[in-house]
Amino acid sequence: MRRIHLTSAAALSALVVGTSATAATQGTLGATSTGTVSISASVPNRVRISGLSDVAFTNVDPSVNASNAQNVCVWSNTSTKGYRVTASGSGAANAFTLANAALTVPYTVEWAATTGQTSGTALATGTPFTGLTSLATNSNCASGPSSSASLIVRIAATDLQTMNAATSYTGTLTLLVAPE
Amino acid sequence: MILGAALLAFGAAPAKAQNRVRITKLSDVAFGSLSNLSVDAIQAQSICLFSQTATKGYNVRATGSAPGSALALVSGANLLAYEVQWNQLSGQSSGTQLTSGVTLTGQTSLATQQTCNSGPATSASLILILRSTALSNARAGSYTGTLTLVIGPE
Numbered sequence: 001m002r003r004i005h006l007t008s009a010a011a012l013s014a015l016v017v018g019t020s021a022t023a024a025t026q027g028t029l030g031a032t033s034t035g036t037v038s039i040s041a042s043v044p045n046r047v048r049i050s051g052l053s054d055v056a057f058t059n060v061d062p063s064v065n066a067s068n069a070q071n072v073c074v075w076s077n078t079s080t081k082g083y084r085v086t087a088s089g090s091g092a093a094n095a096f097t098l099a100n101a102a103l104t105v106p107y108t109v110e111w112a113a114t115t116g117q118t119s120g121t122a123l124a125t126g127t128p129f130t131g132l133t134s135l136a137t138n139s140n141c142a143s144g145p146s147s148s149a150s151l152i153v154r155i156a157a158t159d160l161q162t163m164n165a166a167t168s169y170t171g172t173l174t175l176l177v178a179p180e
Numbered sequence: 181m182i183l184g185a186a187l188l189a190f191g192a193a194p195a196k197a198q199n200r201v202r203i204t205k206l207s208d209v210a211f212g213s214l215s216n217l218s219v220d221a222i223q224a225q226s227i228c229l230f231s232q233t234a235t236k237g238y239n240v241r242a243t244g245s246a247p248g249s250a251l252a253l254v255s256g257a258n259l260l261a262y263e264v265q266w267n268q269l270s271g272q273s274s275g276t277q278l279t280s281g282v283t284l285t286g287q288t289s290l291a292t293q294q295t296c297n298s299g300p301a302t303s304a305s306l307i308l309i310l311r312s313t314a315l316s317n318a319r320a321g322s323y324t325g326t327l328t329l330v331i332g333p334e
Contacts, residue, residue, distance in 0.1 A: 029200045
């Protein structure tokens with residue numbers, strides 16, 4: 001069995017400083033008395049990635065490219081709902097590789113900013129994929145669209161053919177999402 | 181003579197103090213920049229609520245400045261709902277949740293002076309809460325609003 005474990009991370013950007021409002025007003029003595037309070041708060045840029053599932057390529061045919069696509073939820077609260085994603089693997093120098101001791105096999109990662117895709121833009125480890133936009137309206141897609149992006153993981157047939165049979169290769173893919 | 185005595189009694193009827201209330205010591209609430217949107221943001225303040233009635237009773241009604249008098253902060257077209265709680269004791273961090281435009285009755289004040297300049301320094305608690313459920317789905321931005329509290333005697 002060959003398995004890729006996925007983990008996620010989120011990032012934040014510059015905070016938005018709140019603005020002051022008018023001062024509270026105090027009530028006077030009377031048949032009724034009215035007071036007011038000004039309230040202010042600022043919400044910084046935030047993103048969230050959720051809905052990730054582990055990927056298991058099990059007993060795959062080494063003569064055929066192996067591919068696994070999953071729908072995930074990426075939410076961004078910026079005015080443009082923009083974000084960027086950076087992927088890194090657990091191999092040497094954060095390479096996208098699975099390993100069993102000294103044995104390794106590479107895999108590739110693709111990202112699409114819409115859900116339900118089986119192909120996307122190939123990601124390079126450590127290199128942000130920028131200019132993405134989310135359609136999610138809830139931070140974990142509990143309402144609105146149930147997912148908002150696609151993650152595709154592939155192992156080429158030529159690489160499958162280098163793997164030892166009945167040997168489990170594992171690795172971890174980390175996805176860092178940041179607001180734009 | 182009898183008629184004259186009766187007229188005199190009407191003219192000398194003792195004046196009654198009218199039922200009066202007053203709310204003071206309100207402070208603006210600045211939640212600042214909320215770095216952790218996964219937890220509730222809570223701001224409580226002790227205020228002075230004075231009631232001149234025999235029972236020192238009063239009621240309170242809250243309204244917000246968002247459309248429909250909703251208890252929500254506004255940033256452009258975006259809304260951020262907040263919760264208002266009231267406690268008839270000072271120094272409290274929780275109380276009875278208020279609904280916009282709905283009067284909470286049956287409150288009693290311990291204040292002995294209309295601005296709490298003597299006696300208890302404060303007599304009630306106003307608690308404002310930004311729930312994490314709202315924060316975690318809020319659009320980025322600076323939100324503002326005004327909460328109006330109307331007090332009536334009971």
